[in-house]
Amino acid sequence: MAHTIVIFGASGDLTSRKLVPALYNLLRAGSLPPQTRIVGFSRTPLSDDEWRASLRESTTRHVEGGPPDDDTWSRFAAGIHYQPGDIGRVADLESLRERLAALERGAAASRVYYLATAPQFYEPVVAGLGALGMADESTGPRRVVVEKPFGTDLETARTLNTHLHGVFHERQIFRIDHYLGKESVQNILALRFANTIFEPVWNRRYIDHVQITVAEEVRVGRRGGYYDTAGVLRDMFQNHLLQLLMVTAMEAPVRFEATAVRNEKVKVLEAIPAFRGDDVANAGVAGQYRGYLAEPGVAPGSQTPTFGAIRLEIDNWRWQGVPFYLRSGKAMSCRTTQIVIGFRQPPLELFNAGRRTFHREANRLVVQIQPAEGIQLHFHTKVPGAGMRLRLTDLEFSYSREFAGRIPEAYEPLLLDVMQGDASLFARADEVEQSWKVIDPFVREWAAPRQPVPVYEPGNWGPHESDAWMAAQGRTWFDQCPVLT
Numbered sequence: 001m002a003h004t005i006v007i008f009g010a011s012g013d014l015t016s017r018k019l020v021p022a023l024y025n026l027l028r029a030g031s032l033p034p035q036t037r038i039v040g041f042s043r044t045p046l047s048d049d050e051w052r053a054s055l056r057e058s059t060t061r062h063v064e065g066g067p068p069d070d071d072t073w074s075r076f077a078a079g080i081h082y083q084p085g086d087i088g089r090v091a092d093l094e095s096l097r098e099r100l101a102a103l104e105r106g107a108a109a110s111r112v113y114y115l116a117t118a119p120q121f122y123e124p125v126v127a128g129l130g131a132l133g134m135a136d137e138s139t140g141p142r143r144v145v146v147e148k149p150f151g152t153d154l155e156t157a158r159t160l161n162t163h164l165h166g167v168f169h170e171r172q173i174f175r176i177d178h179y180l181g182k183e184s185v186q187n188i189l190a191l192r193f194a195n196t197i198f199e200p201v202w203n204r205r206y207i208d209h210v211q212i213t214v215a216e217e218v219r220v221g222r223r224g225g226y227y228d229t230a231g232v233l234r235d236m237f238q239n240h241l242l243q244l245l246m247v248t249a250m251e252a253p254v255r256f257e258a259t260a261v262r263n264e265k266v267k268v269l270e271a272i273p274a275f276r277g278d279d280v281a282n283a284g285v286a287g288q289y290r291g292y293l294a295e296p297g298v299a300p301g302s303q304t305p306t307f308g309a310i311r312l313e314i315d316n317w318r319w320q321g322v323p324f325y326l327r328s329g330k331a332m333s334c335r336t337t338q339i340v341i342g343f344r345q346p347p348l349e350l351f352n353a354g355r356r357t358f359h360r361e362a363n364r365l366v367v368q369i370q371p372a373e374g375i376q377l378h379f380h381t382k383v384p385g386a387g388m389r390l391r392l393t394d395l396e397f398s399y400s401r402e403f404a405g406r407i408p409e410a411y412e413p414l415l416l417d418v419m420q421g422d423a424s425l426f427a428r429a430d431e432v433e434q435s436w437k438v439i440d441p442f443v444r445e446w447a448a449p450r451q452p453v454p455v456y457e458p459g460n461w462g463p464h465e466s467d468a469w470m471a472a473q474g475r476t477w478f479d480q481c482p483v484l485t
């Protein structure tokens with residue numbers, strides 16, 4: 001069956017930086033299903049050829065391995081079409097419907113409507129598609145992809161879900177979080193559930209705490225207008241960090257398919273107890289990098305956090321009493337996304353007679369998701385020579401050393417999944433609502449800070465309050481970056 005991918009917001013950044021390069025890479029790798037068309041829709045008046053030319057130029061900048069060669073590009077460009085129009089005008093959506101019908105020539109085709117617009121247009125597009133019968137599946141599957149941000153809090157997320165469900169069935173809705181398309185995020189599932197050696201220790205008996213860090217060197221830059229209303233909690237925690245938390249903490253699904261996987265993920269969020277009273281103030285630290293207030297689009301005196309660290313508990317049999325520390329920031333010392341499983345100390349200090357407490361670091365399993373993908377296991381070894389001197393050493397697995405070839409960009413497998421109707425790696429309605437339930441108390445608390453938001457120097461690991469907060473809990477952040485290169 002042919003596929004038509006309709007991109008709303010075709011002249012936007014996401015389309016040129018991520019979506020089209022991902023589709024091009026799929027075609028180049030021979031993975032894009034034959035007869036796939038891409039139809040762009042946005043207000044900018046362009047012809048098919050003008051859009052193709054502008055995409056060729058942007059794709060050249062955003063794909064690895066040099067500019068597209070003429071042959072591959074002409075095969076790709078032959079499937080690219082453009083329809084100018086205003087989302088808010090019914091007549092323009094009707095023209096789009098006619099254009100799609102003409103391109104599909106009455107043959108069965110699966111359609112993906114990709115909402116790559118600003119979020120305020122999600123509802124009008126969905127309403128328009130519904131009113132014009134474009135969600136009807138009599139000539140092939142109809143699916144809609146909704147980008148983040150999915151709402152700005154629980155209430156707006158619920159409203160958006162209600163609008164979507166007014167037109168599409170849940171099985172047709174794909175809420176995308178590109179972190180789930182990253183190879184090493186999916187590998188956490190393989191690590192945990194394709195092996196027997198990790199699962200027996202993956203619980204409160206052996207694990208002291210878990211740290212999930214997404215550190216970025218970049219600053220807010222040109223995105224100040226958006227970022228100042230979002231802040232780090234909405235931009236990174238509600239989606240990417242909670243997704244990482246869910247795959248780290250979930251139980252094994254009964255089978256590897258969308259409903260079973262997503263059931264287990266939601267249960268993790270459901271097990272996070274609600275915060276009461278002052279608890280939320282003590283369960284996190286915010287920060288803002290020096291210089292943020294000078295970024296274009298940022299309100300004078302803004303208190304928006306660009307850094308956050310929060311502690312969540314998961315009250316179930318596996319995790320009760322094990323804190324999960326989630327941390328993310330812009331203008332940090334280096335770019336890394338990593339999950340650090342911090343194990344308990346052994347029951348007895350055997351190698352330091354007379355001491356009851358440990359002065360050695362405990363075992364760790366570090367899953368590095370980016371910049372380089374891989375895993376490191378930290379454990380103690382005897383230093384050769386006399387006496388029982390110990391040193392922390394590691395076992396390492398690196399994707400690039402193990403596997404030849406390029407690692408696909410996150411959008412590539414996700415776009416294929418949508419085309420094939422596999423929703424395993426997409427957020428379900430209840431999942432996004434639960435994630436807002438977890439994050440909303442922090443958003444409210446940090447929006448009305450009791451003290452000015454702590455400032456940190458760019459190039460640090462957030463404000464020193466974050467280290468002090470960790471130390472007060474008897475722990476230290478794992479600030480090595482990157483552990484794998």
Ligand code: BG6
Nearest residue numbers: 148178216218235236240337370
């Ligand atoms: C986006 C955020 O969702 O994720 C950005 O809006 C952030 O602020 C980006 O920079 C990080 O994605 P990645 O894949 O570069 O880690």
